[in-house]
Amino acid sequence: MQALIDEFITHVALERGQAKNTQDTYRRMLTQFAGHLQGRNVQRWGEVTSQHITEYLLYQRKREMALNSILLELAAIRVFFRFLYANRFVPSNVAELIDRPRKFKSLPKSLSMADVDKLLQLPTGDDARAVRDQAILEVMYASGLRASELATLKLENINFESGFLRVIGKGNKERIVPIGRQALERLKFYLDRMRPTLVRPHTPSALFLSNRGRQLSRVTLWKMVSSYAKRAGIAKHVSPHMLRHSFATHLLENGADLRVIQEMLGHADISTTQVYTHVDSQRLKSVHYQFHPRAKG
Numbered sequence: 001m002q003a004l005i006d007e008f009i010t011h012v013a014l015e016r017g018q019a020k021n022t023q024d025t026y027r028r029m030l031t032q033f034a035g036h037l038q039g040r041n042v043q044r045w046g047e048v049t050s051q052h053i054t055e056y057l058l059y060q061r062k063r064e065m066a067l068n069s070i071l072l073e074l075a076a077i078r079v080f081f082r083f084l085y086a087n088r089f090v091p092s093n094v095a096e097l098i099d100r101p102r103k104f105k106s107l108p109k110s111l112s113m114a115d116v117d118k119l120l121q122l123p124t125g126d127d128a129r130a131v132r133d134q135a136i137l138e139v140m141y142a143s144g145l146r147a148s149e150l151a152t153l154k155l156e157n158i159n160f161e162s163g164f165l166r167v168i169g170k171g172n173k174e175r176i177v178p179i180g181r182q183a184l185e186r187l188k189f190y191l192d193r194m195r196p197t198l199v200r201p202h203t204p205s206a207l208f209l210s211n212r213g214r215q216l217s218r219v220t221l222w223k224m225v226s227s228y229a230k231r232a233g234i235a236k237h238v239s240p241h242m243l244r245h246s247f248a249t250h251l252l253e254n255g256a257d258l259r260v261i262q263e264m265l266g267h268a269d270i271s272t273t274q275v276y277t278h279v280d281s282q283r284l285k286s287v288h289y290q291f292h293p294r295a296k297g
Contacts, residue, residue: 001034001037001038001043001044001045002031002034004045004084004089005027005030005031005034005080008026008030008080008083008084009023009026009027011083012026012079025072025076026076026079026080029072029073029076029077030076030077030080033056033073033076033077036056036059037052037056040052045081045084045089045090046089046090046091048081048090048094049094050094050095050097050098053074053077053094053095053098054098056073057070057073057074057098060073074095074098077095077098078095078096078098080095081093081094081095081096082095082096108242108245108248108249108275108276109236109242109245110242110245110246110248110249110250111234111236111238111242111243111246113250115232115234115236116141116243116246116250118232118233118234119137119141119228119229119232119234119238120134120137120138120141121232122137122228122231122232123228123231128194128195128197128198128211129211131186131189131190131193131194132190132194132195132198132208132209133224133228134186134190135183135186135187135189135190135208136150136208136221136224137225137228137243138182138183138186138187139165139179139183139186139187140225140240140243140244141183141243141246141247142179142180142182142183142247143165143167143177143178143179143183143247143264144177144243144244144247144248144264144265145165145167145177145244146169146170146240146241146244146266147218147221147222147239147240147241148218149167149168149169149266150208150221150240151206151208151215151216151217151218151220151221152168152206152215153165153167153206153207153208154204154205154206154207155191155205155206155207156205157207158187158207160184160188163178163179163180163181163184164176164177164178164179165177165178165179167266169266170266170268171268173266173268175263175264175266177264178264195207195209198210198211198213199213200212200213202214218240221240222239222240225238225239225240225243226238226239244265245276248261248264248265248273248276249276251264252276258270258273258274258276261273261276
């Protein structure tokens with residue numbers, strides 16, 4: 001089996017011009033796959049079935065391999081079998097029948113409501129940056145916006161009377177997102193008292209400004225959220241996207257309709273939003289196991 005792996009590596013190096021790192025990755029992944037097959041008495045590539053490949057991917061998942069790494073393994077196996085079939089080393093290309101393992105998709109991580117409360121109590125202070133960051137955190141959790149959506153919010157996107165934000169999301173699609181009273185209050189205080197102090201001659205109409213009067217970047221928002229989470233004593237690595245997940249998860253836990261959550265998140269497909277039902281199901285199962293008198297057998 002190793003001889004055909006070597007022949008494949010020569011092929012990708014000479015005919016496809018793949019980089020040395022890619023060659024090494026292919027060799028390592030395929031050699032490991034071959035070892036797994038041989039441990040199950042499969043001695044020739046022509047004996048491999050699609051079930052063998054699926055079982056191998058499941059085996060890697062049970063070993064807690066990351067989803068992205070599993071997808072790379074599958075990509076390497078697919079390319080390899082394409083080569084084997086094209087050169088008549090195997091009777092059929094069994095790898096082309098394998099779907100991407102969507103069911104392995106990592107469930108979104110979210111914060112508990114207690115952790116959100118701790119985070120929103122920061123930052124402290126009454127300077128322009130602290131007040132701006134208080135408003136950012138409140139709006140982020142209250143609306144479930146992506147970091148890029150929040151960074152590009154403009155003054156004209158806020159309707160204080162109705163309590164809505166007009167958001168331009170992925171694919172330049174517009175949606176209307178409600179925000180709560182506390183977020184609106186923080187936002188109004190920032191706009192009335194602090195944003196004017198950040199304005200410079202070149203300042204755009206961006207809602208949230210840097211100390212230089214420029215629009216904040218996604219990277220700045222990620223660093224800011226992570227920094228405050230550490231200060232709040234939250235052990236998890238917290239990002240703007242985790243606040244977005246928390247927004248959706250907490251809505252669902254408190255009885256919100258999935259279609260409404262889909263609309264607020266700006267998901268084109270309901271299946272993207274349905275991942276939160278799995279999160280909530282896990283929570284319910286945990287509560288049931290903890291408190292039901294017959295759950296533990």
